Amino acid sequence: MKRTALSNAHHWMLLLLAFNFGLLTVAAQEFVYGDPLPDAPELAFRGPYSVGVKTMQFENPNQVDILNSTGEKTVTYNRPLTTEVWYPVNKQGNRTITEYQDYMGTANDSLRPLIPFTFKGRALRDAIPEKPMEKYPLVIVSHGYVGSRYLMTYLTENLASKGYVVVAIAHTDSTFEDANAFYSTLLNRPLDIKFVLNAIEAISKNGSNTVLENLVDTNNTALIGYSMGGYGVLNVAGGGYSDGLGAFFKTMTKGNDAIAVNLASNATYQNKKDTRIKAVVALAPWGKERGVWTADNLKGIKVPTFFIAGDKDDISGYENGIKAIYEEAIYSDRYLLTYANARHNVAPNPAPKEALNLALHFDEYYRYAEPAWDSRRINNINQHFITAFLGLHLKGEDNNAFLDLETTGNKTNWKGFKPRSVTGLELLHQKPAE
Template sequence: MKTSNLLWHTLLLLLFLCWQQPQAVHAQASHEAFLAGDLLPDAPELAVRGTYKVGVRTIDVVNKGQLNILKAANGTEPLYDRALKLEIWYPAQVTEKSKETVVYESTLGRANDPKRPLIPFTFTGRAIRDAAPQTSEGAFPLVIVSHGYPGSRLLLTYLTENLASKGYVVVAIDHTESTYKDVTGFQSTLLNRPKDILFVLEYMAQAGKEKSNSFLSGLADANNTALIGYSMGGYGVLNVAGAGFSPQLTTFFSSMTGGSKAIDVRTASHAAYKASIDPRVKAVVAFAPWGMERGVWDAEGLKELKIPTFFVAGSQDDISGYEKGVKAIYAGAVNADRYLLTYINARHNVAPNPPPSQTLKPELMEDYYHYAEPAWNERRINNINQHFVTAFLGIHLKKQDYLKYLQVEEDANKATWPGFKPRTATGLELLHTSPAK
């Protein structure tokens, strides 16, 4: 009888465990995964998403009749139609039942490096593909985003989605000949970064006009534009905003291209450059902008940067440099109201999404470190960037009362910063300098 009872209890226990296991699996599966841009418990106040649902669309545009610098030789100037792929995030009009998720398609590796083969991968974001735009509230400020070298338009989705949820139209550019899939000669990136940004600004201005036959009609206000750039994107947005290149860059560019002077028109002293400064650009965010250590800018060029600028850098940046790199640009932009947010001990990767899960393999360490920071949690960097970019653009594009978030003790170890939980701003420094009088 005792044996029978034991068997019976054992059977009941096994049945219970078999029933319980699927429930546990189901509970785990239903728990939503952490996506780029989601909040950590210590995220600062303005990192939270806004009230708008986010739509996203991919479009292709062509800038016709551009100089093909990769084929220029012996004084020839061949032209080509320069195709660009854009990703556009925007406030969307959707039903409450619509699930705010999208699958992005990107690439690891580098097209010009046989040791790093191209590996397609996907990742999930918080947006709705091709959702109807929210047009009942008028046009939203425009933000243009330029990636690093190499990179992609999807490198900062944690930030692009976040800004769209707060009432911005955000367009990120795949810079041809500078993405993972098609990276090639550096001279193309040097020449085309500012040109691509200016072309996209004008494209968005035309598409945003009433009755333009674009989904952007009445949605994007190009007269109220901010530029965000990372690394070579930072190089590009600073030049568009007023920091003209130096004669030293023209010499370097000419040596790379067999004597081409095509980049001269982006130098500080050139009349065409001065005429190209676009008053529609109201603010700039430059993450780890490249070039100062290579003589891209000098005092004459930097003093022409006159619009509000927010710099972000790692104190150990070994690509763009810090003391003689990003911080030197910040110091030299004497006529701009400017900030410098520094991640102490970070290197160059102060802007991108967290490393994709596909890079978590020893053989893909180079791809992993194209995203990761050795001394910082990338998700935490993302939340901090969301906070400060929201404050900075809110002030200059939306006239929001966010100044208190930028008026902080320089060294975060000495005081609690507004919007941060106690002790959570450790390792940060924020400098501010008003324009010279």
């Protein structure tokens, strides 16, 4: 039947309506932190599990209250620590939307007052976990100063969907809500990480009657730290702090030497190697440029380590900071992923929509954003490489092809990446010295 001009117009009208409906449908599918972009590498996509999430409270007893102690007087307290725990729920792959409550600003800062905001994730609050045939590996996440246990939900949810129990610590005195003197973070960061590892081990045992009962294999643990979190996880992994940091800490605290427990020169520290830790991821770790480690101190890191950095990092430093740590941790099987022209923010979620308010302090936006990179793109790349690295060392997956890459010449053939999508990336790998 021959189509008339009127029927042609009707035909095109229907196509136009269908196209517009399609655009509306796409727009209705809200992007949630961690969702894959079209150029996301292969391992950035979620795993087979749905994800549960639960807030858990702990207290570390009889800790040095460094904010109220001096060289002459040591005060102790039971140190409170809030954690957020993500865990596998089932293998149906549904993506229930949850809402996280967080803050911009910093406590007691008149220029950047606390501003609450919410954002969405793909997890089910207080869900019943999927009981495994074999217990799940544990991943402990440590944020920066200042920061939040929700700062990297793109990664914590993603790893839980792949069969890990992920515990993010809200470090007391170091969050947006309760930021306090920096020397509390210097002292407590590695102590918090080690305590939470022990606490999770205790509540994962048979008979604990907790959501993690019989769920976690703490003998198969990875540590992930960003900025001051990197400072902490590297110490727990064997990178004892320098005597120079010890002297600086005593000056800041009017003679208190509580940090001595984590100095490389302390024989007790040298005997504290934790065999439960099988891998470490350090994103923009802080400290090397400030003398926190010497080359000899970094030789104590012997677990496989994956470093992530921007080569324009103006907080932790690159050549004399993060890259120097990578080069001097010679007894670790280690990688260094570098984002060209990125600064310090290679780890967090994208900036919340509230941070787009031009009336706010500019740093509310630049606490998250990068000048030359899309944060969502960085998130996808981090998901990919951290999945490959942890899968290799905690699950025995054959992921070497994703990690041992040609980084000179034509770099368009990196396994798992779309063609022409690795511009601006470099991945280095060094085997441990014998």
